[in-house]
Amino acid sequence: MNKNWVTTLLSTVVVSGLTLAACSPDNAARKNDVKSGAESANAVSAAGFPIVKEPLKLKMFTRIAPSNGPFKDMPVFQDFEKMSNVQVEFIEAPTDGFAEKKNLLFASNELPDALYRAGLTPLEAIRYGSGGQLIPLEKLIETYAPNLKKLMDTYPEIRSAITTPEGHIYAIPGIVTVNAARTDKKWMNQAWLKKLNLKEPETTDDLYEVLKAFRDKDPNGNGKQDEIPMTARASAGSGLGLPVIDMMSGSFGLDKQLGYYINLENDKVQIWMGNDRNKELLMYLNKLYSEKLLDQELFSHKEAQYLAKQTAGNTGFFFDQTNNPFIAIADQYIGIPPVKGPHGDRLQSHAAPVPRDFGAFAITSVNKNPEATMRWIDYFYGDEGSTLLRFGRQGENYELREGIPYYTDAFLATGNQSKITPYAGGGAPHLISDKVASYINPPQVQEAQKKLDPFMPKVRYAAPMFDEQTAQKINVLRNDIDKYYEEQSTKFIAGALSFDKWGEFQATLKKMKIDELQKLYQDAYDNLKKQK
Template identity: 70%
Template structure:
């Protein structure tokens, strides 16, 4: 490669093709907000006459204001209005937020409908906006630029962007705009799912931890047939994963397939290659088809909901699955252990599912209908501090958590009821806009999770290239190509796995991808990489 970087940070920092320093002189959130009554003023507040926005301290505004935010609610969550973080923060900030809640299942469709109908909230919270959506809705004027608002009203986020330059570069368009801000994860173990295996079953059956995909096949068969739960029934679930394609990506590294630039991409010798139609991918699908056909993979893997998947982790009747933490099986945590990825048929052994520091891209955005963009930016910025993140993740000191050596820990009585902590915080279920550092991660990064992460570390990619933020014209090209290619790729992959499509049709699958101009898509990613690597 032309350049070798020793940290994920630098690879991510350069991926947009430019390193942005300071704020853009182009359009900004404040010019947009001025049209709606807000403007920037002196050093300590905006100069809106009726309700100045303070740049530090609380309350954020002296007179109460209301905001509407569209948000995703995970199956484990309770209503946002009942969460102590939002109840207490309303009193602190003088800003009341009415959340428009949509469940995880079907959330993307509801989000896109908001923009299509132009029935916009003031902001999108835990919104999971993709790079393509961000550019599209930002360019159309439905999302406002945030770079100047960050500079003036987000001291915590601004400080993190200075400390980790890859954050700014990873969320800034080539035109110099920031339309959405991410969740920020400085803790390595919080940026990837672990591989959890039922150690109690291994011990019961006299099996070793699987080191290869062939080993895994034999272990899963033993889980299926060996009655490891000792109930005399063939009711064990050997292996499961989140709905749809995650099983493919979790196993891809064993077949030499990486996930660079946020897509099905390997980067070798400065060459970007989309592997969607490769023989290595066929090998992976053949392997997964064998597991599925022999009832070693969850038969509901393409139909169960997120809630059902999480519940399966806590039954103790699942052999092998993937998740970031041990939250969902805390009551039976001694039954499981984190393991290393398996080596594939050609010796490949890679855990490719590792996110960059700006992990949850597009977690928060402000729309053009927002009358209080300055106050909204101040509101969200609090959660990029350890203090704000502690409130968001742990609730109230003394009631929900205690401090030990300055680190918050949930009270035992809260943990004694499975899933109870998830009712009080929007972080549970992932994607919330805030900072996850070692100072606020006692629950998701206990010793068991740390040990599981240590098993993965030797097999992580040395460089993690984040998804590029294309300019508007290129983003539209990528969007058009990927809409068709991704849909076809996922549909056919699913059919290959479940046996609804014979591998005799592989040549036809490859030919169709070529007709869909996958080579053109590859070139667009190559161009983005070339700009980054200069």
């Protein structure tokens, strides 16, 4: 049965001449309910390959990053089509404008069979799921997704992060079980430490003294005071906060649970934006900034400029997940643990949860083969499928060293790594484990992660799922509060706003109903605890 994609609104999304892929006439029309014992001409195998005996076509809408090549040319999808007997035609939309095109799909109700690398928000998942455009996946996962089910059983925080208050799962995330892919390491210039005969800093006071030495004692030896003692990424924008706060908050006892500025103490949610510990953190950062120990371009430099500062080797202390940006001078740097703050706190507060990329994959209500689709995506939540997705073909693109895949030198020389995998650009629905993370988790990064591991929280709670009405209420509250917090934090750090105004800052947060926001998160956390 062919479905015609005739809509001018979608002409920017759908490749010219594409029509909705046909479902085999031999396939029984299926919804999400698993039909035990049901027989069809093209039944889905519960295990092994192929997934179906007769070729099956699926249409998937996806985001394509600037660094990617066409998905149809990627080894992972070419090879998996042969293994699974499932042919996927991707409708590729570029990162810029992707959200608008995704919304247009749902608004026009001209839906593909699935959304891949979809970046669905929790609110979108609930809205389109409760509205009938996305189907519940929990029963399909139980029967047709053994890899994903095993991960959800092993890491209960995955299930709680993707299950609605009504008990449905409308979208599945990218899952990261290797800690090194969930943290930004704290990279210190060990060459400068050695030259100046300094020890790795243990406390915030130590860090202050080390940064002063980096500023004043010419560690790069060029006779100029041109060193950057400390830097961090610029603002994430749109009220998403300042990375430098995330990187240093753990030294002041400030965590980021439930995907927000939240400490959990004795099962009580505390939003800490206006508390005294945050004031101490901002005062410390203001001290560094005012004394030119913290990058003066902190609030303005672009990502490319930040990476260039790493590559130049002229920075004393910075933060990044891996060593890829400065690999040519990697020996110059060493990972250090979080520094101990004035109250003895030493927390690695900024760590992404195991279900890192929410809404990476979803199945729509027009899909006649949801069982086969679930089997198809589940392959990438095992090490074999994840290796194929991330590294391509053994011998051609990668080789195994002690059982771990590494790109071959010949393939690295081509510079085409991001062309062969949808992992490049982030957000792909798959598993990132220690067995497939060689590119982001080489030995130096592993050592840096070991410095952080003792200070990682036992459980990192992801942002909870809310019902649509509550989610909309939270969005309204956070839209104002988050933007205000980022703006005022920037001013406090830069010295444009005196800390004498802290009381006014707290009062404004109250007026913006931060207490109401805290109660909504508390209710969500209480519901989460009941599910366990």
